[in-house]
Amino acid sequence: MGRKILKISLHDFEARKHEVGKQVVEACRDTGFFLLSDHGVPDADIDEAFAQAKRALDLPGKTKKKYPFSLDRYVGWRGLDELSSVTGNRLWEQWLVNRYGVGGYDARENDFIGDIWPQELGDSYKDFVISFQEKTHAVLLKLLRAIALGLGWEEHFFDEAFDITSEQNPSILAVNYYPPLTEEEVKQKQPPRLHGHADMDMLTILYQRPGDTGLEIAPGNDAQNAEHLIADPGNIWNSMPDVHEWTPLDPVKGCVTVNIGDGLARWTDGLLKSTYHRVRAPRADDNRGPRYSIPYFANSKLDVVIQGPNKKFDPVTSFDLLSKTGESYDGKKNKPGNEWQKKAYLQAYDREVAAEIVTVA
Numbered sequence: 124m125g126r127k128i129l130k131i132s133l134h135d136f137e138a139r140k141h142e143v144g145k146q147v148v149e150a151c152r153d154t155g156f157f158l159l160s161d162h163g164v165p166d167a168d169i170d171e172a173f174a175q176a177k178r179a180l181d182l183p184g185k186t187k188k189k190y191p192f193s194l195d196r197y198v199g200w201r202g203l204d205e206l207s208s209v210t211g212n213r214l215w216e217q218w219l220v221n222r223y224g225v226g227g228y229d230a231r232e233n234d235f236i237g238d239i240w241p242q243e244l245g246d247s248y249k250d251f252v253i254s255f256q257e258k259t260h261a262v263l264l265k266l267l268r269a270i271a272l273g274l275g276w277e278e279h280f281f282d283e284a285f286d287i288t289s290e291q292n293p294s295i296l297a298v299n300y301y302p303p304l305t306e307e308e309v310k311q312k313q314p315p316r317l318h319g320h321a322d323m324d325m326l327t328i329l330y331q332r333p334g335d336t337g338l339e340i341a342p343g344n345d346a347q348n349a350e351h352l353i354a355d356p357g358n359i360w361n362s363m364p365d366v367h368e369w370t371p372l373d374p375v376k377g378c379v380t381v382n383i384g385d386g387l388a389r390w391t392d393g394l395l396k397s398t399y400h401r402v403r404a405p406r407a408d409d410n411r412g413p414r415y416s417i418p419y420f421a422n423s424k425l426d427v428v429i430q431g432p433n434k435k436f437d438p439v440t441s442f443d444l445l446s447k448t449g450e451s452y453d454g455k456k457n458k459p460g461n462e463w464q465k466k467a468y469l470q471a472y473d474r475e476v477a478a479e480i481v482t483v484a
C-alpha cells in the first residue's frame with residue numbers, strides 16, 4: 124500500500140465549507156500536501172500562464188538580467204548561473220514574477236518599485252499575470268477559510284492577514300524552469316533538479332502540467348530532523364534532514380497541488396506540516412524535456428506577527444520568516460560544495476514509496 128494523498132474538491136464550497144475544512148486539515152496534518160480539484164481557475168488561464176511563463180523565460184539572458192532578483196524586494200529573475208551559487212549546479216532557473224499591483228513592494232525602503240515588468244513582453248503580459256494572480260488568490264482565500272474552520276478557529280481568521288491589496292502583502296507568483304536533459308545525461312546519475320527544501324511561505328498553490336513528473340515529498344519521519352527547519356528559519360545549514368524514503372507526487376489533470384509552508388506550521392504549533400520536498404531528475408521513462416512549474420507562494424502581510432495558540436514557537440513576523448530563510452539560502456555562508464549542498468544533492472536516487480491518490484467525496 125502506498126502513501127495516501129488526498130484529492131479534495133472545492134465544488135459548492137459555500138455549502139460544503141465545514142466538510143472541506145475537515146478534509147484539508149486532515150491532509151495538512153498528515154502529509155502536508157494535497158491535490159485540489161474544482162478550484163475555479165479555468166484550464167484556459169492555466170495554459171495561458173504556462174505560455175506566458177515560456178515567453179518570459181525565453182527572453183535573452185541579457186534582457187532577463189535587467190530584472191534581477193533581489194532579497195530586498197523579493198521579486199525578480201535568477202538564472203542558472205545566479206542560482207548555482209545557491210544550489211551548486213545549473214539545473215534550475217526561477218523568476219519571482221510579481222507580488223501584487225503595479226510594482227513589487229520593497230520591504231526595507233517601504234516603497235513600491237516599478238521596474239519588475241519586462242517591457243519587452245508588453246502590457247498584455249503584466250495584465251495577464253495580475254489577473255492570474257488574483258484568480259489564484261481567490262483559491263487561497265477559500266483554502267484559508269477551510270483551514271480556519273477545520274482547526275475550529277473563526278472562519279475569517281486569516282482574511283485580513285492575506286489582504287492582497289495591502290502594501291504589506293508579500294504573496295508571490297513565480298515560475299520555475301528546469302532545462303531539458305540529453306539522453307546521455309538521463310542515463311547518468313543526476314542530482315535533483317530542485318534540491319530538497321521546505322517552503323518558507325505560509326501555503327503554496329502549485330500549477331504543474333500533467334506528464335511533468337519529478338516532484339517528490341518526504342512527509343513525517345521520512346525526513347528525519349526536519350522540524351529544525353521550522354523552529355530556526357535562518358539555520359538551514361545545520362539542519363538538513365536525512366531522507367530515507369520519497370513519495371512521488373505526479374501532477375493530476377484538473378488539479379493543482381497544495382502544500383503547507385513553514386509559516387502555517389508555526390502558526391498552528393506544528394499541527395499542520397511543512398513537508399520536505401524536491402524535484403528529482405528525470406529517469407529513462409520520464410519526460411526529459413524542459414519542465415516548468417508555477418508556484419503561488421502565499422504569505423501573510425509582512426508586519427503580521429505569527430504565533431500559535433500554544434506558543435510552541437517564538438513569535439515572528441512574516442518579514443522575519445522570509446528574510447531569515449532567504450538570507451540563509453543566499454547569504455555569504457552559502458559556498459558551493461558546503462555540507463548543505465552535498466546533502467541536498469547526494470540524495471539522488473533513494474527508495475521510493477508509491478502515492479495512493481484517494482479522492483474524498
Ligand SMILES: O=C(O)CCC(=O)C(=O)O
Pocket residue numbers: 299317322329331338400401402415416418
Ligand atoms: O517544480 C515543482 O514541481 C516544485 C517547485 C517547488 O517545490 C517550489 O517552487 O518551491
Ligand SMILES: [Fe+2]
Pocket residue numbers: 320321322400
Ligand atoms: Fe517547494
